Amino acid sequence: MAHNTSYLINGSFNAIISPFDRGFAYGDGIFRTMKIVDGLPESWPQHYQKLVADCAVINIVCPSAELLMSDLQQLFSPDEEAVAKIIITRGEGNRGYTPPAITAPMRVVTKSPMPNYPVERFETGVNLIVCETRLAAQPLLAGIKSLNRLENVLARMEWSDVHIANGFAEGILLDNNDNVIECTAANIFARFSNTLITPSLASCGIAGITRQRVINVAHMLSLKVVEETIDLKKLLTADEVIICNSLYGAWQVRTIQKTALKNDGLAAIIRAALIT
């Protein structure tokens, strides 16, 4: 077997994941995905702050920024462009839901190639399906990127390569009250005049760091931002809709199911603002 060069476990190329690790057994952990440019993670302060915050929600002490940065530097060469994923679990325990009295969190850093996104997604935007899979309301875990992601998996299985060939790039996730929450791997913003609405994530969904960065730059663009409940019907009447994540920045939404949306170039403006 070739020497593993695509991940580090607790800083080692040779460590293994135990089946008794609680991340594996119960999804008892959290993760983040980030873009590596010239060997370094984009928006690292924001990513690290969110790692710490998400760990705190489920009572895990996040490894230090120095340790994680040292892992990233071991794994990525200084000229490399790629995708890093950092996973923090509660670590090993005995069988059963009871966490050990003293826990030693496990950290895993993986390397994957940067996706080769079709250029038209940046130029003319993307089409969205509306997923049948609904997000369950769980306020205790809302906003965090835990390892419990079966809903996202089921939702993602709703569209195929045929959809992708037709320009469909994402699926909208609703809650059980027909409110828009997010996409399977993106947050969503709807512009109404000079107000940007992004769904409240008080009951479900993941608050991505690019969502927060879009909120921050919107102020500079003289856009007011509100986080509130927005249902699908209202979303379809927006002046513009964009989706965002850490890998591609922002994409304009061209259609939702069959409904065409207007395009005044908001995604391109946001992308430019995110870079500066």
Place this chain on the structure above:
Amino acid sequence: MAHNTSYLINGSFNAIISPFDRGFAYGDGIFRTMKIVDGLPESWPQHYQKLVADCAVINIVCPSAELLMSDLQQLFSPDEEAVAKIIITRGEGNRGYTPPAITAPMRVVTKSPMPNYPVERFETGVNLIVCETRLAAQPLLAGIKSLNRLENVLARMEWSDVHIANGFAEGILLDNNDNVIECTAANIFARFSNTLITPSLASCGIAGITRQRVINVAHMLSLKVVEETIDLKKLLTADEVIICNSLYGAWQVRTIQKTALKNDGLAAIIRAALIT
């Protein structure tokens, strides 16, 4: 490092769990826990049937019963009493929620010691807390024992060794409408005269195989069984309450929070009926 003798991955003592395994990355898999007596799993046909059924819900093809039984026989000696856990994941994939076009499920079998339950839990019963953690309603995953178990973990963290010293052994999980669903690692039954009510698991909760076995034996005991919505207030007025799982069979519930419940010995009768 000592040779691993406590688990098998895909039938091997030397295989490892990749961080790209979807069970680890997303909780994209299912599991079961069973008692091993004289080296063999109790209620194996029921456990295997449920493994297949749970896998099917998330579109995983379950490994054959022969393969899993061969793993169990490798891992447990013919005279051994222990606990086996079987975990089936969707297997390795690339980064991202999209499952690979062709998946090779991973199977993991682990060995743990049989818990040393205090004898009074069988003789006089147990006390239950009512957990603050509520179960989210997700009909797509209701009933199955997926690897997305953070709710159970958070609930289990609500009581400590001090509670256990005071006879508290489990916690009741409610949904967001104050309906009783289950305990963190047990199903629950309430007897009203000659009717046994067990909560409907249409929206959340795990349908354990011992729950099904209790339903089956109840008929032999001239008890009618209904699966329906039951709220906490109604549960507290039951003639008797028992909880059950695959390791201890059934325990009488003595108190819920501070409310004392009657005890006509149902748990002992059910335990005896489960053995025959």
